[in-house]
Each structure stands twice: as C-alpha cells, then as structure tokens.
Amino acid sequence: MTVLLFLVFLILLILGFPIAFALGISAFTYLIFSDIPLMVIPQKMYAGIDVFVLLSIPGFILAGNLMNASGITQRIINFCNALLGHIRGGLGLANVGASMLFGGISGTAIADTASIGSVMIPAMKKEGYDAPFSCAVTASSSTIGPVIPPSLPMIIAATLTGLSVGKLFVAGIVPGLLLGLGFMLTTYLIAVKKKYPKSNKQPLRVIFKSFIQAFWAIMMTFVILFGIIGGVFTPTEASIVAVIYAVAIGLWVYRELKLKMIPAILLQSAKTTAALMVLVGFANLFAWIMTVEELPLLIANSLLELTENKWILLLLINLLLIFIGAFMETIAALLILFPVLLGVAMQVGVDPVQFAIIMVFNLVIGLTTPPVGVCLFVASSIGQVSIEKIARAGFPFLLVSLGVLMLLTYIPEISLWLPGLFYD
Template sequence: MEVIVLFSVFLVLLLVGVPIAFSLGISSLAYLLLEGISLTIVPQRMYAGIDTFVLLCIPGFVLAGNLMNVGNITEYIVRFCNALMGHIRGGLGLANVGGSMIFGGISGTAVADAASIGAVMIPGMSKSGYDKPFAAAVTAASSTIGPIIPPSVPMIIAGSLTGVSVGRMFLAGAIPGLLLGVAMMITTYLLAVRRRYPKEERVPFLQLLREARTAFWALLMTAIILYGIIGGFFTPTEASIVASLYALVVGMYIYKGLSWRKLPGILTDTVLTSSALLLLVGLANLFGWILTSQQIPQMVADAILTISDNPIVVILILNLILLFVGMFMETIAALIILFPALLGVATGVGMDPVHFAVMAVLNLMIGLTTPPVGVCLFVVSGIGNLPMLRVAYAILPFLVCNIAVLLLVAYVPAVSLWLPNLLMGQ
C-alpha cells in the first residue's frame, strides 16, 4: 500500500508540473510518514548520495562550460565549423551539428549545449533562409551528443553509482558520440538537398586556417581532459578543475571574452546549477533507497527475465524502458533510480557494465528530445519563439537516425568497448 502511495504521489506531482527533485522528495516523505520511519533517514540518505569524490567534478565541468560560453568560445567554434562546411548544401545545419560535437565535449550537458549553440545558430540559420523549426530541431537533436562525447555528467553519475571507472566510460562514449554526429550530419544534408536549403561561398584556404587557429584552443581542452585522465595524470575530478582553469585563461587572455566583472555572475550561475543537480542526486538517492528496501529493482529484474532470457530480447526491452522513462524523467534522477536495477539485468545476459552505461545514457539523451516533455525541445522552442509541436514534428527524422545509432551501440559491444579496451586494457 505504501509503495502505491509513493508512486501515486510522485506521478501526480510530475503531471502538475512540480520539479522532479521536489517530486522525488515529497513522495519519499509521504512514504516515510506512512511507514513510521524516522525522518532522520532523509539527511542520512541524501548525504550518502552525494558523498562521492567523483561527484565533485560536476561543479568543475559546469563552471568550465559556463566560462567557455560566456567567453564567446561557442561563437568561435561555430565560426570554424561554418568555415569548414558552409559551402556544402545545408552547411549551417552541418556547422550546428559540428559545433555541438565540439562544445558538447567541453560542457558535458545537453541543455547547456542546446541553449548556447541555439542562441547563436537558430537566429543565424533563420536569417540565412532555413526554416526556423528545422534550425531548432537540428539544435535540439545535436545537443544529445554532448553527454556522450566526453566529458559527460550522466556518465559521472553512473560511475558513482556502480564504481565503474569514469575514465573507461568517457572513452566508451567517444565512438558512439562521433557516430551520432555523423548520422545527424547525413540526415541534415539529405533534408537540406531535398528542401533546397542555401549554401555559402567556399571560404578561402587562408581564412579557414585562421578560423582553425582561433578554434584550436577550444579543441585542445577536450584533448587535455582525455589525455590527462587516460594517462593517469589526474582523476576526473581534478580534470574538471584543470578544465575550469584552462577555460578561464583562454577566455580571458586569448579570446578576451571574459573579464573579472563577469566572474561573479558566472560563479553564481555555476553554484545554482550545481546545487540543483546535487539536490536532485540526494533526493533521488533517498527515493532509490526506498525502492531497494521494498525490493522493487529485484522485482523489475525478475519481471524482465520472466518475459525472456534471450539477450537480444532483453536488450530490446531495456532500451524500450529507458527510452520511455527518458521522455518523462530528468536524466540524472532516472539513472539513480533505474540504473542499478537494470544493470543487474544487463550483466545477467552478458553485457559489460561500461557498454550498458553508454547505452543507458544514450537512451536517456534521446529522451530529452522526444515529445511530450523533452527538455531540450522546450529550450530551443523558447529560443526560436516557436510552438513546441512544430519543433517536435521537425525533429522526427533526427529521432529516427538517433535510434538507429542507439541500436548499433546496443547490439555491437565493440562500438563502445573497443577504445577503452585498446587504451586501458581489458
């Protein structure tokens, strides 16, 4: 009975628009009161959820992303991608995807990517003759690349839940992220040719070199992060601090978009974003503890394996569950609640934990761009001043290509595991 109340309160609060963190907290509180459990368990479980060293890198990567964004780094990345691909039919759309691949490798979050790239590209593409819903759809779809290409905040969360190496998961996301970007570029190009979207004049080679030189410092950050973690020079948490210091120096003294006056606002925004994420992690951990105490994860695992123990079927069921949840629930909360339970099912049919982590994050990222409540859809709709339904319709071709990549990642383990096994051993 109490479990029914837990889920009922949680779903009702979600449906009326209460933020996910408070929905988790209030429903957990209702359960504890009905069960007569001491409320001292609330701070204990919340603290246990965030008392993980690797989670310290979340504020670091959020700060690095904010510094790069405010320092106009996004604009330089987009300019380089446009110089490289603008002469191709639909080149601005291709530059949008390319910019997301680069910026996503810095910020590690889809919403930051959609907001920053969208603010530059949606108005620019619209002025150049592209349909505004198409521009918004490209921006939203490509924002899902950010948490796949390292660094990745969701993969940091998954690592903290399971003890799996965050460095391995970062490497495991590199090839799927590149495949996702290539698939979206192909889709963008085909749609651009079919709809006769414009192309620009080919940029002279010397100008392309200048743009590449300007964007070099942004590209170098991802290389420093990955090389430092893989080479054992620093942990993911230390990498986030290095990334922040690097972004500060580059933004202030090379790109000159940052100033000391802007730092208080950047730090305030970072504190607010990081606090919201860690509050969500803490309350989701409390909710997850209740589910574990009621053996809900084991019941879910048993139910899935009752349907079939065929790995192909089980992996398909896992994908359907994660995609469905990703449509309605915030990524980090979904990971904390579902990941431990579904990981047991996945490893039970022979999946590597790192392989499953990449598949799970990719599912939940696609959910951010899937109606009815895909967060990135609302972000780009707001930037483009468009009805959400128009953007949802325009994004359908990109959802198809993203799901195709998802199935490839799900059923071909080498796509995820080849690179970490090559560089870090089995």
C-alpha cells in the first residue's frame, strides 16, 4: 500500500497537480484501498491546522501585503541603491540588500521575488545588466527571506516539533546575513568581470534622506523580533502587532495605503492563507499515513545503518534534502520530512535548533533549482527570460548557498551562538 501511496503522488506531480492536491488525492487513494474509515481525513487535517502558533501565519502574510502596498519596496530599494549604487554592479548589490531588508518583513521568498523583481529586473536591464543575471540575482537573493526572521517555514518547523519560534527566528539571523554577504561578494565579482555599470556616489544627505524614508519599514523587523525575544508578545501576538504597525505606517506615515485598498489586500491574504492551510492539512494526513506504515522508523533505521557518524549522516541528509527540494515545495517537504529527520539527527547528537535551520536552509535552495524552483518561474515571467538561462546565470549563487549550508552543518555555533546569548 505504501507503494501505491507514493506512486499516485509521483504521477500527480508529473502531471502538474498542485502539491496540496497531490498529497490529498494520494492519501485518499491509500485510504480507499486500505479500508480505513474516510472520517480520518477531516480529523487529521483539522489536527494539523489546530495549532495556536499557526495563527501567526495569516498575520504575517497580511502585514507583508499591507507594507508592500504602502510603497515599502521602492523605499527599501532607494535606500540600498543610494548606499551601494556607486560600487561596480551597485544595482545588483542593491537588489541583494533590498532582499535582506524585505525578507525581514515578508518572510517568504516568492513575495520577495515578485515585489523586488518587478522593480529591480527592469531597472537592471535598462542600466545594461544582461537579463539572465538580473533575474538570477533577484531569484537567488529572495531565498534570504525564509532564513531571516520572521520566517514562515520556521514557524511551521516549530509547530511540528514544539521548538521555540523565537529561538528559530534568532538562529536564522547569522545564516541569513552570511548568505546575503556571500551573494553580494558574488555579485560584485561578476560585475567586475563583466564590467557592469556603477552610478555616481551619493552625498551623505541623500543617503540619510533615503534611510529616513525606509526607516519605518526597517523597524518593523526589529519590533517583531525583539518583541518575541524580550517576551513582550508571542509569535501570534507579534503578527497582529505587525498588522497594526503596517496599517499605521501605510495610512499615516507613508500615506500610500488607502482605506479602499484594504478589502482587496485582505482577500489576497485570505487566499494565500487558505492555500497554505490546505497544504498543511493534507500534509498532516499524508504524514499520519507514513506513521501508520512505520516509514519514519524505516527511514531512520536505514540512515543509521549506513553510518552513525554525525558528520557523514548530516552530509547524507543534506544530499537527500537538496534532491527533494528540487522537486517538492518547501513547506510540504518540511511537513512530511522534518519530524522524521529531526529524530535521526538528535540520535547522533545534533542540536534540534541547528537541525531546523539546516533543514529550512536546504529546502529554500530548491526554490532556485529546476525543475520546480518557483522563484525561477516568477523571475522568468518578469524578465521574459527562459528558466534554463536564469539557472545557468544563477549557478555561482547556488555554489554560495551550498557553501553556507556546509558552514551551518559543520560549525554549529553559526546558528546556535545568538540563541545561546538570548535564551540560555
């Protein structure tokens, strides 16, 4: 029956079904042929979404949409361009810098690619950057979003295992900064080699003015993060604070958010949340079937039979996740595999917080790798460039991501140092 479950799932993926429906239909097929009452479908789906911390997801999605409608993207880009534009390849550097700042608000890579890409990709092409590179740097840098807090995948990881959301948020700061700086260095080296343009150095007053314009947007990340770390509010309460903050900034500070725009923003946020919750529900049902079939135990034993050496085991898990991330959506893979692989990692002495960061980092790499790299598809649509050309141009950025992943894997302090300062 396990073979039937995965066979149906793979066939539906090949046929192009959305991942949520592929999970649901394959689980339904399994239940039909297993004579298990279909009543378990709503029971297990509801159990998957009936978790308090998941209430923070619609809040953060809504806050990100509100801030984006408030002109935040353009302000962040203006600030980064004023600060970095005079360096060779400055517009590319500004692209990465904007992703680092915007990622601390949206928490998702796709939102980053769409929002920043719609501004930066045409601007870079106009300035003389070739289109594949413009799309590649946008898609690659957007993967910083799910690593720097707030991060929706980290909220999911915490929900699955009972880990502290605050700890995971803090643990993602240094890896996110490392990834961003690595992308900046790569962008600069490519820009020097290809002689990409640079703009005139801006006077301090222009840089300061652009910073002031972006200040309230940047502060949103600090309000969320330090509110959670300081115990002022829970992640769910933080998401509501973020929504109130976004409305206030959009209406009365930036004044680009209009009351008549809010219903459409609410509807879009509700659609995104609903799609995500359906995915969480079906993935929980799928994971329950795997548990019934004792697949987690089989996977754990198989990995431990290969080796009990912590470092080799982590390498094998990384290879597995990179492969899976290329074919499966991040949150779906996280829901199905994280509890299983966490148990294996903890048996050989890996810290659960470190492993959560490794897992999230691994899977977001898949957002920029064919054939299912959704950020590649978004960038391709904006830049009117083929996926193959973007993937080829993005190869140096992929190497940077893999390099940072190895550092996270074999130097635990990178992800554990900050949580140790704030929580131990």
